[in-house]
Amino acid sequence: MSYLVTIGLEVHAQVKTRTKMFCACRTSFGDEPNSNTCPVCLGLPGALPVLNREAIERTLLTGLMLGCGSPEISRWDRKNYFYPDMPKNYQTTQMDFPLCINGGVPLYEHCYPTDHRKNIANPGKIVRLNRIHLEEDVAKSTHLGNSSLIDFNRAGTPLMEIVTEPDLESAEEAFAYLRSLQMILQQGDVSDADMEKGQLRCDVNISLRKKTEDPLGSKVELKNLNSISAIRRAIHFEIARQTEELDKGIPQIQSTRRWDDDRGETQLMRTKEDAHDYRYFPCPDLLPIETAPLLEKIRPLVPELPHQLAARFEQNFGVTPYDASVLSSDRHLAAYFEATTDPAVPGKKAANFIINNLLGTLNEQGIAIADCPVPPQKLRALLILMENGTLAANQAREVFSALFESPEKDPAAIADSLGFKPAAAGELESLVDQAIANNPTEVEAVKAGNEKLLNFLTGQVMKLAATKPNPKQVTELLRARLLP
Numbered sequence: 001m002s003y004l005v006t007i008g009l010e011v012h013a014q015v016k017t018r019t020k021m022f023c024a025c026r027t028s029f030g031d032e033p034n035s036n037t038c039p040v041c042l043g044l045p046g047a048l049p050v051l052n053r054e055a056i057e058r059t060l061l062t063g064l065m066l067g068c069g070s071p072e073i074s075r076w077d078r079k080n081y082f083y084p085d086m087p088k089n090y091q092t093t094q095m096d097f098p099l100c101i102n103g104g105v106p107l108y109e110h111c112y113p114t115d116h117r118k119n120i121a122n123p124g125k126i127v128r129l130n131r132i133h134l135e136e137d138v139a140k141s142t143h144l145g146n147s148s149l150i151d152f153n154r155a156g157t158p159l160m161e162i163v164t165e166p167d168l169e170s171a172e173e174a175f176a177y178l179r180s181l182q183m184i185l186q187q188g189d190v191s192d193a194d195m196e197k198g199q200l201r202c203d204v205n206i207s208l209r210k211k212t213e214d215p216l217g218s219k220v221e222l223k224n225l226n227s228i229s230a231i232r233r234a235i236h237f238e239i240a241r242q243t244e245e246l247d248k249g250i251p252q253i254q255s256t257r258r259w260d261d262d263r264g265e266t267q268l269m270r271t272k273e274d275a276h277d278y279r280y281f282p283c284p285d286l287l288p289i290e291t292a293p294l295l296e297k298i299r300p301l302v303p304e305l306p307h308q309l310a311a312r313f314e315q316n317f318g319v320t321p322y323d324a325s326v327l328s329s330d331r332h333l334a335a336y337f338e339a340t341t342d343p344a345v346p347g348k349k350a351a352n353f354i355i356n357n358l359l360g361t362l363n364e365q366g367i368a369i370a371d372c373p374v375p376p377q378k379l380r381a382l383l384i385l386m387e388n389g390t391l392a393a394n395q396a397r398e399v400f401s402a403l404f405e406s407p408e409k410d411p412a413a414i415a416d417s418l419g420f421k422p423a424a425a426g427e428l429e430s431l432v433d434q435a436i437a438n439n440p441t442e443v444e445a446v447k448a449g450n451e452k453l454l455n456f457l458t459g460q461v462m463k464l465a466a467t468k469p470n471p472k473q474v475t476e477l478l479r480a481r482l483l484p
Contacts, residue, residue, distance in 0.1 A: 001210070001243070001246070001247055003208040003209060003210060003242075003243055003246065004169075004208065004209050004210070004211070004212060004214075005169055005170060005206065005207075005208060005239055006166045006168075006169070006206070006207050006208070006209070006216055006217070007166065007168035007169065007170075007173070007174055007204060007205065007206050007235065008163070008164050008165065008166040008167070008168065008204075008205040008219075009162075009163075009164045009168065009174060009177060009178070009202055009203070009204055009205070010161060010162075010163050010164075010202065010203040010205070011161070011162040011163075011178070011181060011200065011201070011202050012137075012159045012160070012161055012162075012200070012201045012202070012203075013159065013160045013162060013181075013185055013190075013191045013193055013199065013200050014027075014137070014157055014158070014159055014191055014192075014193075014198070014199040014200070015054075015055045015058050015059060015134070015157075015158040015159065015160055015190060015191055016058065016189060016190055016191050016192060017052055017054045017055050017058070017158055018054075019052060020036075020040075020041055020052065020136070020155075020156035020157055020158065021049075021051075021052050021055055021092075021134070021135075021136045021137075021156055021157065021158040021159075022040055022041070022049030022050060022051065022052065022092065022136060022156055023038050023040035023041050023049070023050065023156055024038070025037060025038050025040075025041055025156065027157050027158075029197050029199075031153055033149075033151040033153060034151055034152050034153060035153065036152075036153045037152045037153065037155070040156065041136075041152060041155045041156035042087065042152055042155070043086070043087040043088030043089075048285055049092065049285055049286060051286060051289075052158055055134060055158035056099065056134065056289060056294065057294055057297070057298050058188075058190040058191075059099050059100065059132060059134045059158075059160050059190075060099055060100065060291065060294055060295055060298055061188055061190055061298045061301060061302065062100065062132060062160060062162075062185065062188060062190050062191075063099065063100030063103060063132055064295070064298065064299060064302045065184055065187075065188050065190075065302055065303070065305060066100075066103040066104060066105060066129060066132075066184070067102075067103040067104055068100035068101060068102055068103030068129065068132060069100070069101050069102055069103070070099060070100055070101070070291040070295060071097050071098075071101065071291065072290065072291060072292065073097060073288045073289065073290060073291070074094065074097050074098065074099045074288060074289045074291055075094065075096065075097040075282060075283075075288045075289075076092055076093070076094060076282070076283040076286040076288070077092075077093055077094055077095040077096070077280050077281065077282055077283055078090040078091070078092060078093075078280065078281055078282075078283050079091045079092075079093045079095070079135075079278045079280055080278055080279045080280075081278055083138075084139075084141065084148065084150055085138040085139040085140070085141050085150060085155070086138050086139070086155075091135060091136060091138065092135060092136050092283055092286070093133060093134075093135035093136070093161075094133035094134060094135065095133075095280040096280075097288070098131045098132060098133030098134075099132060099133060099134055099289070099291065100129075100131060100132035100133075101130075101131050101132075102128070102129060102130075102131075103128075103129040103132075104126040104127055104128050104129055105126065105127045105129065105164075105177055105180055105181050105184070106124075106125075106126050106127075106180060106307060107122075107124075107125045107126070107127065107173060107176040107177060107180055108176065108179070108180045108183070108306065108307065108325070109123065109176075109325075110322075110325040110326075110329070111175075111176045111179035111180045111183065112172055112175065112176040112179075113172055113175050113176075113232065116172045116175075120172075121169070121170070121173075122169075122173070125173070127164050127165070127167045127168060127173075127177050128164065128165040128167050129162065129163065129164055129165065130163045130164065130165050131161075131163050132160055132161065132162050132163070133160070133161050133163075134158060134159070134160055134161075135158075135159050135161060136155070136156045136157065136158065136159065137154050137155060137156065137157040137158075137159045138154070138155055139151060139152045139153075139154060139155040140153070140154045140198075154198070160190075160191070162181065164177070166205070166207075166216065170235075171231075171232045171233075171235035171236050171239070172232070174204065174231060174232065174235055175228055175229075175231065175232045178200075178202060178228045178231065179228060180306075181193075182200060182228075183306050183329055183330075184305060184306065185200075186330070186331060187303055187304075187305060187306055187309075187331045188302075188303055189303075189331070195226060195227055195228065196227075201225075201226075202225055202231060203221055203222065203223055203225075204221065204222040204225065204231060204234065204235060204238075205219045205220070205221050205222075206219070206220050206222065206235060206238050206239065206242070207219050207220065207252070208239070208242045208243065208246060208252070217242075217252060218251070218252040218253055218254050218255075219254050220238060220242065220252060220254070220255055220256075220257060221255070221256045221257070222234050222235075222238060222256075222257055222258075222259055222266060223256060223257070223258050223259070223269070224258040224259050224260075225259055226261075230259065230261050233259075233261070233264065234259040234261075234266060237259075237264060237265055237266060238257070238266050241265075241266065253271060254271065255268060255269075255270065255271050256268075256269045256270050256271075257269055303331070306325075306328045306329060307328070309324075309327075309328035309334050310324035310325050310327070310328040311324070313327055313328060313334075313337070313347075313351075316347070317341060317347025317348070317350075317351070318346065318347050318348055319347055319348055319351045320348070320351075323348070323351040323352075323355060326355055326359075327351060327354070327355070330369060332368070332369045332370040333354075333359075333369045336354070336369055336372065336376050337350065337351065337354055337376075339376035339377070339380075340354065340376040340379050340380045340383070341380075342380050342383070342384065344384050344387060344388075345380065345383045345384060345387050346387075349383065349386075349387065350380075350383055353379070353383060353396075353400075354379075357397060357400055358372070358374070358379065358400075361400075361401075361404055373404060373407045374400075374403055374404055374407045375407065378403060378407060378410075378411060379400075379403075381410070381411045381412065382396060382399060382400060382403065382411040383396075385399075385411060385412060385415060389470050389472070389473055390412075390415065390420070390470065391415060391420055391470060392470045392471050392472050395415070395418075395420045395468070395470070398418060398420075399411055399414050399415050399418065399420065402414045402418070418468070419468040420468050420470075429477065431465055431474075432474065432477045432478055432481060433481075435457050435460040435478075436457070436478075436481065436482070438460065439456075439457060439460060442456055442457060443457070443482060446478075446482050446483070447482055447483070451479075451483070454475055454478050454479060454482075455475070457478050458471050458474045458475045458478060462474065
């Protein structure tokens, strides 16, 4: 039997701050275990929290980027539970008055899985948000058979929990949502959102029902999802599992399951607690926040979102929608492209070289665009050489390879050292005449309509030249002489 799938996501994104949410400990990744700790994040008796203003402002900025509203007063609560990763036995979070409410995340078409982009069910879909609240992260637990290790470096790191409405209908939409959200968070510089470093984590809630008018089915929550592709696989498995059990008349119960990526299956962990099981109550150690003054301060900091950048690139630089989607997918890449553009270089040609050559080289070297050794001004100078006819496309690629290895050098100087320079006045015309005189058979064939032999004659001119002129210029000269 076919069922309607309903999916909601709870995303935890680490806020990009230098210090933790309620203390001055560093938030750096990869340090020695338990080296960035203090009485506050260790939950020692008598330690009192102090709010991290930057974390609050960046969360509000996220809300503005996603079209959220904010209550006049936002309040802190305690979520009570007993587990080794939270020694004070409660997590400071927000329940009734979160910093951000409502809003939505647009699903960018280029963020869907590559194999699904031609079959998008709901183009232009915006996934509604329920809330974004701010809280502290817990310690990292590593389970080793009969023992566990606890690293408190992560404890107290500021986390945004971004909660959707149950708007998603497939694993592919969940994939696109996470990619789109990740892109927006990075664009606003509010989070690096790197899943490999645990800066973006996601819990997936899935339920099935027969008809739209039926109430939502029992919610099954999936945990232990460490990549966007793993989330897609887990959702596909869970939909198939629930479908099979419902077809057999086995009712689903509200529960939490873990994803085992090696086995490709979900496994039951526990039946799910409801909110009242956590005994939320207001935190007595922290004052409520008046949001209006903070919103007024950060509203001018709202950046162009990826879809706004893409639209401007298409309009101002004449790039294709695909090029625009690639260039706007990373704020550093977008800035690099804009710094490279020049009235002397068509935007489409700059986009082509960046996407096809620069990004390819960076990927091969494992270098992020933010760390690109070639400054955009140097790439612009190279593109101008190609545009004014000094360099052919293949010559420009060769110069770029040398420039990538020695970015302090001038592109024109590199081209000159490789012998890529225009022939002296009249010299190229003389070489063309010489090649025509030396190859009468091929010349007659060209005049008879065999234009492919222009490439042969171009090669003959290149052999005669002391330097390496632009082959395109040579071919055009030959064409003008032989095919008037």
